[in-house]
Amino acid sequence: MTVFTAKARKLVDILAVPVWRGALRRQGVAAGVEHAGVLRNMGSVRTVVDIGANRGQFALVARHCFADARIVSFEPLSGPAARWRAVFASDVSATLVEAALGPQAGEAQVHVSGRDDSSSLLPIGVRQSVLFPGTEEVGIATVRVLRLADALQTVDIIAPALLKLDVQGFELQALAGCEEMLDHFDWVYAECSFQELYTGQSLADEVIAWLRERGLRLVGVYHMTYDARGQAVQADLLFGR
Template sequence: MMTPQERRRVLLQDIDIVIDGGANSGQYAKWIRECGFHGTIISFEPASETFALLSDVARRDDDWHCRQEALGPEDGYVALNLTRTSLGSSVFRRTSLHFHMWPDDVNAGTEQVFARSLRSLWEELGCEGSRVFLKLDVEGAELSVLKGAGPVLDRIALLELELPLVAIHHEAPTLTEMLNFLTERGFSPVALEQNHSGDETTGQMLLVDGIFRSSTSDGVTQST
């Protein structure tokens, strides 16, 4: 059986740039380096304290660049609901299930953060002529980021998204909404991987990481 590490090693071998949305303190970026990715990583983390941790980790890697911004549907300031561990920080309010499953991740106030759309960032990030892998772990805001990408979404070779099987954020899109959007935009599933132990009292799986491949583009971005 192929492990997540082995799968990333295969999928990332032809990728030039990984856009790491919702980087937290750099866990995913460090992991794909361990999986053998040697290309450019661009990490986005809007929360001030968490960004300081991320920057400290990334400074030893010349091809890992960090931006203190959120990815969103458009450019502008948004209120980020912070949690103590920062892993649950989100623009959405958490449901009672989230509080039940992560009782130690208590609310820690809000922070006004600047968000950018991928549409407005694309040329700035230097993605033209490159194969791009977009990873999003943005606590319920994945679909809004994808919609905000507009036409540049068609230039992304691979997507990795955190997908909810149940509601853990108020007003966040459902799994069905996200899958329908991805299908409409020409992305087909590569793999679904469980990323949390789930609710052991009910057997309910909460979240999966979904990997999707563009079926409408060769994934090499060109300037317009």
């Protein structure tokens, strides 16, 4: 499937769902329709914690698949956070926390990408810019960092629960910020890299090992991308208990 064909197919899928169509038309937010099949196969999910929410692309699909779930999204950058709030203004079961997740509460600097969904608390590497043109650093922003327990209590996480991460190389640090509450999640769905795209990032095998030690095994690999040499670059990994 060519890039053009994939984009056309995604647009068709978005236009088929009124809420997604409205988010695209009014706020310019394209639902992450590629995740819908993965989420539907989970069955019932009552709590979604969405770390690295950006404008709400994933949360839109989560709401479509889990109509009655509580969604708690985390997004540290003010611009995407404002767009998320506009998209979910009428959804009383969706909440945004304007912060990143990390091992310690405080403040940190985000390396802002030319495409803000590629921004990271880690420096943007040369490999990222080569493979994904337009994602070079364009600025620095100071953001709030929390641990998950600073924002939620265990009683807020009603099972079955899904923890999603899209944090551009910061996966292990974000997971460390969730560790004391990790036992309350049935699923973890995380974008992970097989090559270093962000300076000092942990790669997929390290994330897999870390979660396996905590009772979550790899059960699915989706949306794999490859470089020109045919080597794996990144994928969405699903972990379950």
